[in-house]
Amino acid sequence: MKILVCISHVPDTTSKINFTEGDSRFDTNGVQFVINPNDEFGLTRAMWFKEQQGATVTVVNVGPADTEPTLRKALAIGADEAIRVNAEPTDGYYVAKQLARVVSEGNYDLIIAGRESIDYNGGMVPGMLASLCGANFVNTCIGIEVDGNSANVTREIDGGKEILKTTLPLVIGGQKGLVEEKDLKIPNMRGIMMARKKALNVLEPVEAETMTKAVSFEKPAPKGAVKLVSPDNLDELISLLHNEAKVI
Amino acid sequence: MSVLVYTESENGKFKKTAFEAASYASEVAKLLGTEVVAVAVNADNPGELAGYGVDKTLVVKNDKLSNFNEKAYADILAQAAGKSASSVVILSSSANAKYLAPVLAVALNAGYASNVIALPESTAPFTVKRTAFTNKAFSLTEINTPVKVLGIAKNSYGVIAAEGKGETEEFSPELGADDFSTEVVSVDKVTGKVSIADAEIVVSGGRGLKGPENWGMIEELADVLGAATACSKPVSDLGWRPHGEHVGQTGKPVASNLYIAVGISGAIQHLAGINASKVKVVINNDPEAPFFKAADYGVVGDAFDVVPRLTEKLKEFKANNA
Ligand SMILES: Cc1cc2nc3c(=O)[nH]c(=O)nc-3n(C[C@H](O)[C@H](O)[C@H](O)COP(=O)(O)OP(=O)(O)OC[C@H]3O[C@@H](n4cnc5c(N)ncnc54)[C@H](O)[C@@H]3O)c2cc1C
Ligand SMILES: Nc1ncnc2c1ncn2[C@@H]1O[C@H](COP(=O)(O)O)[C@@H](O)[C@H]1O
Numbered sequence: 001m002k003i004l005v006c007i008s009h010v011p012d013t014t015s016k017i018n019f020t021e022g023d024s025r026f027d028t029n030g031v032q033f034v035i036n037p038n039d040e041f042g043l044t045r046a047m048w049f050k051e052q053q054g055a056t057v058t059v060v061n062v063g064p065a066d067t068e069p070t071l072r073k074a075l076a077i078g079a080d081e082a083i084r085v086n087a088e089p090t091d092g093y094y095v096a097k098q099l100a101r102v103v104s105e106g107n108y109d110l111i112i113a114g115r116e117s118i119d120y121n122g123g124m125v126p127g128m129l130a131s132l133c134g135a136n137f138v139n140t141c142i143g144i145e146v147d148g149n150s151a152n153v154t155r156e157i158d159g160g161k162e163i164l165k166t167t168l169p170l171v172i173g174g175q176k177g178l179v180e181e182k183d184l185k186i187p188n189m190r191g192i193m194m195a196r197k198k199a200l201n202v203l204e205p206v207e208a209e210t211m212t213k214a215v216s217f218e219k220p221a222p223k224g225a226v227k228l229v230s231p232d233n234l235d236e237l238i239s240l241l242h243n244e245a246k247v248i
Numbered sequence: 249m250s251v252l253v254y255t256e257s258e259n260g261k262f263k264k265t266a267f268e269a270a271s272y273a274s275e276v277a278k279l280l281g282t283e284v285v286a287v288a289v290n291a292d293n294p295g296e297l298a299g300y301g302v303d304k305t306l307v308v309k310n311d312k313l314s315n316f317n318e319k320a321y322a323d324i325l326a327q328a329a330g331k332s333a334s335s336v337v338i339l340s341s342s343a344n345a346k347y348l349a350p351v352l353a354v355a356l357n358a359g360y361a362s363n364v365i366a367l368p369e370s371t372a373p374f375t376v377k378r379t380a381f382t383n384k385a386f387s388l389t390e391i392n393t394p395v396k397v398l399g400i401a402k403n404s405y406g407v408i409a410a411e412g413k414g415e416t417e418e419f420s421p422e423l424g425a426d427d428f429s430t431e432v433v434s435v436d437k438v439t440g441k442v443s444i445a446d447a448e449i450v451v452s453g454g455r456g457l458k459g460p461e462n463w464g465m466i467e468e469l470a471d472v473l474g475a476a477t478a479c480s481k482p483v484s485d486l487g488w489r490p491h492g493e494h495v496g497q498t499g500k501p502v503a504s505n506l507y508i509a510v511g512i513s514g515a516i517q518h519l520a521g522i523n524a525s526k527v528k529v530v531i532n533n534d535p536e537a538p539f540f541k542a543a544d545y546g547v548v549g550d551a552f553d554v555v556p557r558l559t560e561k562l563k564e565f566k567a568n569n570a
Contacts, residue, residue, distance in 0.1 A: 017384040127350025139347040159443030166430040181485040211359030231549030245527045247506040
């Protein structure tokens, strides 16, 4: 089985979010970038398929050269090779088009992406990619088993989960649950050494449209101070929630 | 021309997200000077949508569609959009709608904006405000394709009554075998419990509760309020609570009216997922806990003392205000 794991390169979850150039661009100054957490779960699941079922694992990112450390980290975790499509990931459709080309050239059977990137929160690349490739698609995926050409997949739904049966080629939008938090792979010294020798191929992008554009950004208005209520006066809390906040 | 809206139902009944999406669609239609067409699949009372501004409902009845399936639903909506010459398609942010939207967008060759929180700021160019960076910021996004797909963030617009013509029309789109290439084997839904996605109120517990055996008081508090229960990430990582309850940047987003956090410190990754909630209450015995900076109301106290008493008082309050 050939697996492609789509890796989005995002600010670390503790990053302070600021904007520059008249609030039109994300300020990367001092920001630490990491593998998108949803993709980290997917990558670890891919490693399981590699170890248990002899799958080969390629990781891919659509981004400029400064995303390479993120791809190297994925190689250190155990991916066999990496591909970077050398382009600014301007919008979800554009990224999906670039990935679709990688999928068709590489004939991947299983494409693991994340439910969403934690930066722009588009939640659109995996679904668009599946449609563009004519592959099956399961979103908010929390479990996957593959047997030959068929896949049993568990998907989180509002208020529960469902089990689906489908066939490869398949794109999943993965998230936590795909593997347990404690099983997340972190690179060890040997992995880091080996990653240096693995191939990181750079492809030039194919022609594709962008359909959306982030024109400007703003931060939420700072909020007022908390109203503290004494633990001996919980009636006051109820009264505030009822009369002031009007939420109960 | 028209604005198309996907109105979700479950077991024949419209979900609240259907009314919220319809309300939003009806305002967009006003901005564009056109009408609202809804697509309702296996809904018992399509006429109900008239009260939220829907002019015409395309009623699809098909037993093969009793389980949601993104390909078939995208196919139906794409055909409806074609037939109704829709320039804007509105969906909610339910798990199913988020599954469907990108697939539909490709079928319509449309630009898609998710997590939209307000009416378009302008219609030419077409710009909408959406959340980004997990609620740490907003982005004004322009969609530059003739057809646009919008996913409306939960609880951001509200359910607003409006008068629509309320016509209904039977609609039997053609579905191909490929639409059913993914099959639902089983559905495991917690019944009799409010889901985080549907909840107006969410009561959430953190590591401060010490262990899974102490969740009874969280469930009781949630019960009085008709609330869903949730938890912080370490709590689900430790297996104290199911993964589906984990909220935050890497878990579920919460956009409830009221979010009550008990024994949760208020780490940035937790807050990111719950920022969209309107009113936040924190109960924590450490006055320095960062959650107090993010909350509207706070009680500095021991959860094991405060929560049971709060539950009792709320019971009285509910009894007196019923
Ligand atoms: C990549 C990444 C992603 C993450 N994503 C998420 C996420 O999505 N969601 C999430 O929640 N976290 C997330 N985290 C973890 C986050 O950083 C925090 O570690 C976590 O939120 C802390 O959980 P907690 O508040 O339950 O526990 P703690 O930080 O241990 O806090 C427990 C709190 O309980 C209070 N307490 C103790 N005893 C009592 C008592 N008797 N009564 C009242 N209060 C009491 C303490 O004062 C303390 O404030 C993420 C971390 C990383 C690195
Ligand atoms: N620039 C990118 N390069 C590779 N994969 C990406 C990129 N952007 C998004 N993805 C994948 O698509 C998923 C969802 O991203 P998004 O649609 O941006 O929320 C991510 O978790 C990744 O798996």
